[in-house]
Amino acid sequence: xxxxxxxxxxxxxxxxxxxxxxxxxxxxxxxxxxxxxxxxxxxxxxxxxxxxxxxxxxxxxxxxxxxxxxxxxxxxxxxxxxxxxxxxxxxxxxxxxxxxxxxxxxxxxxxxxxxxxxxxxxxxxxxxxxxxxxxxxxxxxxxxxxxxxxxxxxxxxxxxxxxxxxxxxxxxxxxxxxxxxxxxxxxxxxxxxxxxxxxxxxxxxxxxxxxxxxxxxxxxxxxxxxxxxxxxxxxxxxxxxxxxxxxxxxxxxxxxxxxxxxxxxxxxxxxxxxxxxxxxxxxxxxxxxxxxxxxxxxxxxxxxxxxxxxxxxxxxxxxxxxxxxxxxxxxxxxxxxxxxxxxxxxxxxxxxxxxxxxxxxxxxxxxxxxxxxxxxxxxxxxxxxxxxxxxxxxxxxxxxxxxxxxxxxxxxxx
Amino acid sequence: xxxxxxxxxxxxxxxxxxxxxxxxxxxxxxxxxxxxxxxxxxxxxxxxxxxxxxxxxxxxxxxxxxxxxxxxxxxxxxxxxxxxxxxxxxxxxxxxxxxxxxxxxxxxxxxxxxxxxxxxxxxxxxxxxxxxxxxxxxxxxxxxxxxxxxxxxxxxxxxxxxxxxxxxxxxxxxxxxxxxxxxxxx
Numbered sequence: 001x002x003x004x005x006x007x008x009x010x011x012x013x014x015x016x017x018x019x020x021x022x023x024x025x026x027x028x029x030x031x032x033x034x035x036x037x038x039x040x041x042x043x044x045x046x047x048x049x050x051x052x053x054x055x056x057x058x059x060x061x062x063x064x065x066x067x068x069x070x071x072x073x074x075x076x077x078x079x080x081x082x083x084x085x086x087x088x089x090x091x092x093x094x095x096x097x098x099x100x101x102x103x104x105x106x107x108x109x110x111x112x113x114x115x116x117x118x119x120x121x122x123x124x125x126x127x128x129x130x131x132x133x134x135x136x137x138x139x140x141x142x143x144x145x146x147x148x149x150x151x152x153x154x155x156x157x158x159x160x161x162x163x164x165x166x167x168x169x170x171x172x173x174x175x176x177x178x179x180x181x182x183x184x185x186x187x188x189x190x191x192x193x194x195x196x197x198x199x200x201x202x203x204x205x206x207x208x209x210x211x212x213x214x215x216x217x218x219x220x221x222x223x224x225x226x227x228x229x230x231x232x233x234x235x236x237x238x239x240x241x242x243x244x245x246x247x248x249x250x251x252x253x254x255x256x257x258x259x260x261x262x263x264x265x266x267x268x269x270x271x272x273x274x275x276x277x278x279x280x281x282x283x284x285x286x287x288x289x290x291x292x293x294x295x296x297x298x299x300x301x302x303x304x305x306x307x308x309x310x311x312x313x314x315x316x317x318x319x320x321x322x323x324x325x326x327x328x329x330x331x332x333x334x335x336x337x338x339x340x341x342x343x344x345x346x347x348x349x350x351x352x353x354x355x356x357x358x359x360x361x362x363x364x365x366x367x368x369x370x371x372x373x374x375x376x377x378x379x380x381x382x383x384x385x386x387x388x389x390x391x392x393x394x395x396x397x398x399x400x401x402x403x404x405x406x407x408x409x410x411x412x413x414x
Numbered sequence: 415x416x417x418x419x420x421x422x423x424x425x426x427x428x429x430x431x432x433x434x435x436x437x438x439x440x441x442x443x444x445x446x447x448x449x450x451x452x453x454x455x456x457x458x459x460x461x462x463x464x465x466x467x468x469x470x471x472x473x474x475x476x477x478x479x480x481x482x483x484x485x486x487x488x489x490x491x492x493x494x495x496x497x498x499x500x501x502x503x504x505x506x507x508x509x510x511x512x513x514x515x516x517x518x519x520x521x522x523x524x525x526x527x528x529x530x531x532x533x534x535x536x537x538x539x540x541x542x543x544x545x546x547x548x549x550x551x552x553x554x555x556x557x558x559x560x561x562x563x564x565x566x567x568x569x570x571x572x573x574x575x576x577x578x579x580x581x582x583x584x585x586x587x588x589x590x591x592x593x594x595x596x597x598x599x600x
Contacts, residue, residue, distance in 0.1 A: 135547045150548045163539060166532055167546070215597075218531050218567040219550030383468075385492030389500045393467065397501045399450050407447060 009033040068107070068114070072097055075118045082141065083133070089125050096121040096160065103159050115142055116152040123153065127164045132171035134223060169212065169222065173204050176226050181255040182234065189253055192241050195234055203233040206301045207269070213308060214272050216265065224262035227251070228269055236297035243291050276300050276307040425585055427578065429520040430485040434495050435513040436478040436502060445474065448505055463498065470494035474502075481517075488516050488578055518574060521581045525569035525589075527596040534565065534595035559584050565592065 005015045007028035014029035024038030080090040100106050119138045126133040183197045207229040211217050231250050235242045251258040270290045277283045442461050446454035453462040461474045468490045473481045485491035499511040531552050535544040544552040551564040561575035561584035575581040
């Protein structure tokens with residue numbers, strides 16, 4: 001205060017400006033008389049100029065939570081920031097973490113497992129909001145072991161009884177393609193290899209839908225399949241000059257890793273496309289192989305419904321049997337499996353070929369591994385479990401005295 | 415094929431695990447020395463003994479607890495366990511065959527149709543869990559029977575349960591759900 005004040009009570013001039021907790025007061029230093037008080041609460045007008053501090057940034061939180069919890073919450077927030085997730089995801093993930101850390105099976109474990117828990121909470125939150133995040137991404141960000149991550153994830157689902165919807169393939173395709181460095185705005189790629197992003201995404205999604213209809217997606221890891229589909233799309237959009245570029249070089253250009261199963265997926269996709277191409281009238285005259293079918297993917301995708309039906313329905317005889325990829329033996333195996341065919345309108349071709357069409361089956365059924373079946377021998381006597389045990393049967397499990405002596409000697413030498 | 419009609423499915427039991435106690439302390443070194451077909455794991459403190467007739471592998475601890483695995487039926491498991499107890503008796507231990515219990519049964523069953531796993535998971539939400547990034551099969555748990563089923567897209571189902579009856583009931587229970595989500599050619 002500029003001008004001196006006098007205490008009304010004792011008359012002293014010693015007035016001190018003091019704060020009692022949050023309240024500013026003018027107090028007489030001699031007798032303690034309060035001259036004026038500030039307001040305890042602020043008005044709306046005052047608060048407009050104040051910046052709100054969130055609880056997590058204030059120090060109030062530090063006093064109430066253990067260090068382990070605080071550290072975990074910070075890690076969750078950092079991970080969300082790195083992945084550029086919306087703030088609602090961050091809150092959700094933090095609340096999951098707080099719930100999970102209460103359980104002794106998550107609190108009394110090694111630091112490595114607590115890191116996994118952080119990743120799992122973020123992963124679960126993303127999946128629940130249908131945000132396409134794969135486990136591979138989270139593991140690579142945390143430098144984590146995939147098996148440990150998987151077991152922590154399943155344990156978390158069980159403890160918190162969470163329900164996680166399935167990974168949406170379309171979103172996964174979009175996110176994965178975003179990481180490719182092939183598009184026109186990137187500078188590292190020669191002009192003939194750069195591609196339009198929207199076209200590529202749209203066609204890759206179509207190929208993925210085709211793959212899911214033809215049993216290539218079920219039970220498989222999605223990323224290698226997306227990579228293979230992206231390669232085919234890229235080749236088909238501008239075939240000139242790209243058909244000779246192999247898969248590994250494509251991945252190097254795009255700046256992504258080539259996962260090992262991707263080659264197998266590519267082979268399977270080629271097989272499906274070749275079979276479809278055999279049904280398309282204007283492609284039958286060409287003898288297509290794996291490389292050249294990429295040129296015609298656009299047409300194949302346009303008519304895929306019809307082509308799938310006609311290529312894989314039973315009773316339709318194909319004219320060119322050079323494209324038959326399976327032997328009649330596989331067809332017989334399929335028959336004995338008893339695949340149910342509900343309907344299938346024959347397309348009116350004559351049934352001249354004796355060999356059957358390959359029905360639409362998962363690839364593992366088309367190349368069945370020889371399972372050594374132990375045939376239940378009906379001639380063997382029925383075992384009840386309570387039969388008497390003869391001494392002679394037991395003798396074979398015991399060493400004779402001479403053998404025991406021999407072994408003792410050998411052990412003594414050793 | 416109607417879901418209500420009687421379909422005879424072949425359930426093949428591949429493994430039966432059982433335990434029993436011998437109620438006496440066993441000297442593992444003596445078993446390792448005088449028994450044939452034994453492997454002594456000193457670091458973990460157990461002896462593995464393999465029988466030929468019912469093809470069984472037994473894990474023997476010095477406390478007298480024995481776990482037998484590898485049998486293909488409950489009766490066979492019991493026979494194998496008794497044979498093992500008899501061998502231990504012959505070695506000189508005062509063995510009493512008690513507390514025999516079948517702990518786990520693993521069976522395999524093949525459905526005659528393929529199954530769409532994403533659809534199946536959606537229809538059976540709380541019990542079924544499908545993570546294609548981790549395992550190619552759907553894991554379905556039946557709490558009342560304490561059974562776990564692994565359902566593959568080829569129609570092959572692996573069931574584990576506490577006994578053979580639970581396994582059979584689990585397959586019966588799952589059949590209508592799996593039938594709903596079977597693959598039909600469009």
